[in-house]
Amino acid sequence: MEEDVKDIVEAVTPEELAQDAQEIALSLWQKGELLLQDMARTWNLYQLLIFAVILVTAHVLSRVLGPRLHDWMRAREGWPKWRMRFLVLLHRRLRLLxxxxIxxxxxxxxxxxxxxxxxxxLEVAGKLALSWLVIAILTRLISNSFLRGTVRYVGWTWATLMILELTGQARQLLDSAALSFGDTRLSLWMVFQGLMIIGLLIVVARFISRTTSERIRQNEDISPSMQVLALxxxxxxxxxxxxxxxxKAVGVDLTGLAVLSGAIGVGLGFGLQKVVSNLVSGVIILLDKSIKPGDVISLGETFGWINSLGARYVSVVTRDGREYLIPNEDLITGQVVNWSHSNDYVRLDIYFGTAYHDDPHAVRRIAIEAAKSVDRVLDWKPAVCHIVGFGDSSVDYILRFWISDPTGGLTNIRGNVYLALWDAFQEHGISIPFPQREVKLLNEQIAVAHEARHTADPAD
Incomplete structure (x- = not known):
């Protein structure tokens, strides 16, 4: 351990780093003096003046052409989105363009x-402007704003160094700041290379992922669950x-990651049990196809349809617009009602009562006809009505009917059927009873009893 620390300390000392920086700074100073001497020549001053005129001309033209280009773009309503986004990018970089x-x-x-x-x-200025414009256009392919800004500014900086022929000094300075871990040497230049290559590969991977995901989603032969799993x-x-x-491209030894992955696995086993459980539960849900996007489920008091399946949770949207993020583990271990697992047909029950003097045969027939008159109730599925008991004030019934669109809501369809029952009963003279009670005041009973006793016995 002490030898490793000694190797790290001896890899680069502050004195060596300062000496390298001084040498590079001296080289840059000498180049700067030569550049100033060259600029003092007549033709170089003319080039600077010409470029200044170009900048002023570009600024004036951007002020004049910018609003007109914007109005022209607003009139192109039928164009594809990618073309409009490209025009918006050019409009924002109109001055540089x-x-x-020019x-x-x-x-x-x-x-x-x-x-x-x-x-x-002028060639240097033209190369700088062209490289900055190309980098600004290409970095728009990166959707993440932070990553896009980082890649853009790093690209501008490196392109400027390349055009000014200063990449050798910059690389030497970044490579001189390094740490050694045994046989592995890690420098700022290696870190820079790694970030650039990994960033570029991630952009390519994201582009391939988006392109392939669209094709997978459009394939109707693949179930929604398998689509999510494949993605x-x-x-x-x-x-x-x-x-x-x-x-690997920057020379990092990947064999050392085996020990690191083992340590991460132990950490996951002890400290991230819930996270791993949710991840595994998500894979199980995708494989057994128990739920899929678009299914209508009930979990406890939550009723809604599945919006998306995530790696850690399932997004469930309710009728009131709330979005619940339910952990995958709860869907595996808990009791879930999937209203549309094998099909979309759902049977609903409602209860009501009528007076004893109403004909129960007529009540059952009228109730079934009223239920089938509602739009969302399936008329080709059997609707039934049965007597379930004789209550204190009414004959109690249950009415059962079927629907095929549970995503449209359950409470509203029950309410519509109740309203249809009310209208049908009013039309046929069937009454819906309510409990009635007789209340007798105890003080009046005592007074009546006392008066009767006084009449029977005048001596009292």
């Missing part, structure tokens, strides 16, 4: 009328391959 479009024709014209070395500064496996494979390929 105009600089590129600079390079000026360079070509000057090459024809004068010596080629008299356009050196998850594909994403894990692509992103995992991008990460490990990126590490």
């Amino acid at each position: 105009l600089v590129v479009l 600079t390079w024709p000026v360079i070509w014209i000057m090459r024809e009328v004068t010596f080629s070395h008299r356009t050196a500064i 998850k496996v594909m994403q894990i494979t692509l992103y995992g391959a991008a990460f490990f390929i990126g590490l």
Whole structure:
């Protein structure tokens, strides 16, 4: 252990790093002096003046053409989204685009009328503007804003160094700051390379994932559960391959990750039991197809349809617009009512009562006809009505009917059937009784009894 620490300390000392930085800074200073001397020449001053005119011209044209381009874009309603997004990107970078479009024709014209070395500064400016524009366009493929900004600014910086021929000094400075772990040497240059390669591979993996996922979702031969499972496996494979390929490309020894993965596995077993349980439960749900997106389920007091299946939870949307995130483990271990597991047909029951003087045969017939008159009730499925008891004030019935769209709600269809029963009973003169009670006041009974006793015995 002490030898490893000694290797790390001896890998790079502050004195060596400072000396390397001083050498690089001195080299850059010498290049800067040469550049200033070159700029002092007449043609170089002319190039700077020409480029300043180009910048002013591009700024003025962007002010004039920007609103007109914006209005023209708003009129293109039928265009594809990718084309409109590309136009929006060009509109936002209109000034830089105009600089590129003006600079390079000026360079070509000057090459024809004068010596080629008299356009050196303009060529540098044109290459910088073109590289910045290309990087700005390509980084729009990255959806994550933080990653997109990081890649963009790093790309601009590295492109500038390449055009100014300073990449050798930058690489030397980044490579001089390094740490050694046994036979492995880790420098800032290696970290930079790794981040760039991994970032690029992740962008490619994301693009492939999106393109393939659209085709999988459009394939009707694959069930929704298997679609979700295939997408998850594909994403894990692509992103995992991008990460490990990126590490291998920069020379990282992957054999050391075996010990790290074992330690992570032990940590998962003890500290992340719930997380792992939810992940495994999610895979089981996808494999056994017990629930799938679009199913209507009931779990406790939660009733709604499944919006999406995640790696850790299931998203359930209720009729009131609330979205519940239910852990996968609860769906495996708890009792779940899937209203549309094998089919979408659902039978509903409602209870009501009528007075004793109403004909029960007529009540049953009228109740069935009233239920079938409601729009969402299936008329080709049998609706039945049975007597379930003789209550204190009414004859009690149960009415059963079928629907095929539980996602449309259950309470509302019950309410519509109750309303149809009310209208039908009013039309046929069938009454819905309510409990009636007789109340006798105890004080009046005592007074009546006392008066009767006084009449029977005048002596009292």
